[in-house]
Amino acid sequence: MNSFQMLLQQQQRYFHEGHSKSVSYRIEALRKLRLAIKQFEPNIIEALKADLNKSELEAYSTEIGIVLEEINITLKNIKRWAKPKRVKTPLTHLGSSSYMYAQPYGIVLIIAPWNYPFQLAISPLIGAIAAGNVAVIKPSELAPRTSSVISQLIASVFSKEQVAVVEGGIDVNQALLAERWDYIFFTGSVPVGKIVMETAAKHLTPVTLELGGKSPCVVHKDAHIQLAAKRIAWGKYLNAGQTCIAPDYVYIHQDVRDEFVSAFREAVQQLYGENVLQGEHYTRIVSPRHFQRLISFLEDGRIVMGGKYDEARLQIEPTLMEELTWESPIMKDEIFGPILPMMTYDELNDVIAGIRQHPNPLALYLFSESKDVQQHMIEQVSFGGGCINDTIFHVANPYLPFGGVGTSGIGSYHGKFSFDVFTHYKSVLKQTTRFDLPFRYPNMKNAMKII
Numbered sequence: 001m002n003s004f005q006m007l008l009q010q011q012q013r014y015f016h017e018g019h020s021k022s023v024s025y026r027i028e029a030l031r032k033l034r035l036a037i038k039q040f041e042p043n044i045i046e047a048l049k050a051d052l053n054k055s056e057l058e059a060y061s062t063e064i065g066i067v068l069e070e071i072n073i074t075l076k077n078i079k080r081w082a083k084p085k086r087v088k089t090p091l092t093h094l095g096s097s098s099y100m101y102a103q104p105y106g107i108v109l110i111i112a113p114w115n116y117p118f119q120l121a122i123s124p125l126i127g128a129i130a131a132g133n134v135a136v137i138k139p140s141e142l143a144p145r146t147s148s149v150i151s152q153l154i155a156s157v158f159s160k161e162q163v164a165v166v167e168g169g170i171d172v173n174q175a176l177l178a179e180r181w182d183y184i185f186f187t188g189s190v191p192v193g194k195i196v197m198e199t200a201a202k203h204l205t206p207v208t209l210e211l212g213g214k215s216p217c218v219v220h221k222d223a224h225i226q227l228a229a230k231r232i233a234w235g236k237y238l239n240a241g242q243t244c245i246a247p248d249y250v251y252i253h254q255d256v257r258d259e260f261v262s263a264f265r266e267a268v269q270q271l272y273g274e275n276v277l278q279g280e281h282y283t284r285i286v287s288p289r290h291f292q293r294l295i296s297f298l299e300d301g302r303i304v305m306g307g308k309y310d311e312a313r314l315q316i317e318p319t320l321m322e323e324l325t326w327e328s329p330i331m332k333d334e335i336f337g338p339i340l341p342m343m344t345y346d347e348l349n350d351v352i353a354g355i356r357q358h359p360n361p362l363a364l365y366l367f368s369e370s371k372d373v374q375q376h377m378i379e380q381v382s383f384g385g386g387c388i389n390d391t392i393f394h395v396a397n398p399y400l401p402f403g404g405v406g407t408s409g410i411g412s413y414h415g416k417f418s419f420d421v422f423t424h425y426k427s428v429l430k431q432t433t434r435f436d437l438p439f440r441y442p443n444m445k446n447a448m449k450i451i
């Protein structure tokens with residue numbers, strides 16, 4: 001038996017003994033987790049700086065604050081969510097009553113990526129604990145300092161039977177995936193998502209796949225251009241474009257192209273100053289491999305803004321490019337960096353046709369003042385979620401389910417949806433023994449004699 005199998009066996013025993021299932025345990029566990037996150041806050045910020053050069057503001061708002069808020073909302077509602085729910089019973093079932101029991105799956109594997117390495121490991125854990133599961137977290141090896149802080153933080157709150165952190169790279173992940181889990185929650189790329197699903201299929205383990213893809217930004221001719229430019233610039237260059245729901249490319253109506261470009265330049269200057277590469281607070285690209293991939297895209301079209309980079313610091317200026325088509329290499333896969341390709345259009349339906357020919361976006365952002373245009377886009381394009389006249393913000397509303405559709409993912413979470421992800425709703429019908437209606441039996445008369 002290898003060490004992972006031993007860990008699973010310990011977790012299984014702990015789960016079946018029922019410790020993690022009581023609501024009081026879950027509340028206590030979440031409170032302890034919240035306290036530990038607050039205590040480890042300086043370490044988390046320091047680790048995110050070391051791994052990605054994240055600023056303190058970004059680290060708090062996109063990684064720590066969002067997770068604390070998720071715990072608060074869960075704690076406020078957990079008793080209600082966990083209660084068995086009585087549901088209606090049809091008249092044909094006279095004498096019986098029906099219930100849904102929220103049951104934890106058991107042992108959950110959470111696999112996290114490197115781009116929001118803290119948030120994307122801890123946020124699913126909150127749902128897993130709230131629903132009464134035990135869990136193993138596999139953080140990303142590409143954010144090693146954060147991975148180590150997650151490991152210390154979790155060990156300070158939980159025993160290994162409750163929640164364990166297994167650090168390591170692809171080989172470790174493969175070894176973990178080879179085991180039998182009750183649920184796998186994966187956040188990462190589309191190709192690895194396929195591997196996870198294939199492996200999970202061997203045991204028919206249910207999965208949530210939070211994947212990526214190219215998320216379009218469509219700026220229509222009636223949009224508030226200044227605001228569109230500012231909000232797209234913020235959403236694109238946050239975390240240097242390494243956000244799963246970052247605007248990947250912009251489709252701009254040709255009539256407002258010039259106005260947009262000048263507003264965009266001004267917005268970037270306001271947000272990042274003249275010389276972003278000299279600054280201290282601009283996130284870097286995670287690895288030399290990712291950096292090389294990104295700078296190769298700079299050849300693909302005409303650079304309208306930015307385009308400079310610092311190889312030693314793995315930083316690329318906020319960049320805007322044009323004169324590209326769907327055939328350009330930059331338009332083939334998710335960019336995941338601070339380079340924004342821009343294409344112009346005349347007819348909105350051409351935009352819709354263009355998006356439809358490609359995998360379903362994880363997010364879509366439309367800038368338009370017209371309710372009809374907004375409705376048309378929402379109805380006509382399949383995408384995970386998104387915003388009208390903004391970018392990114394939908395992810396921070398815990399009352400909205402967050403997830404992809406088609407190739408951008410399977411399942412969704414946040415708030416109550418996280419509780420639901422890690423819950424099996426067991427349906428139970430409780431029948432009376434005071435009488436027995438004969439209609440269902442093949443021989444009604446004989447059936448009536450039995451009772």
Ligand code: NAD
Nearest residue numbers: 112113114139140169170173174188189192210211212244
């Ligand atoms: P990734 O798929 O390379 O890695 C994710 C995890 O899988 C890591 O823990 C890694 O160790 C493991 N892994 C990598 N290759 C593996 C393999 N061959 N077999 C088994 N395990 C393997 O993703 P990433 O580069 O860390 O993250 C970037 C991707 O994640 C982007 O595509 C982005 O859009 C996506 N993402 C999605 C969301 C979301 O919520 N939908 C959030 C963040 C990132």
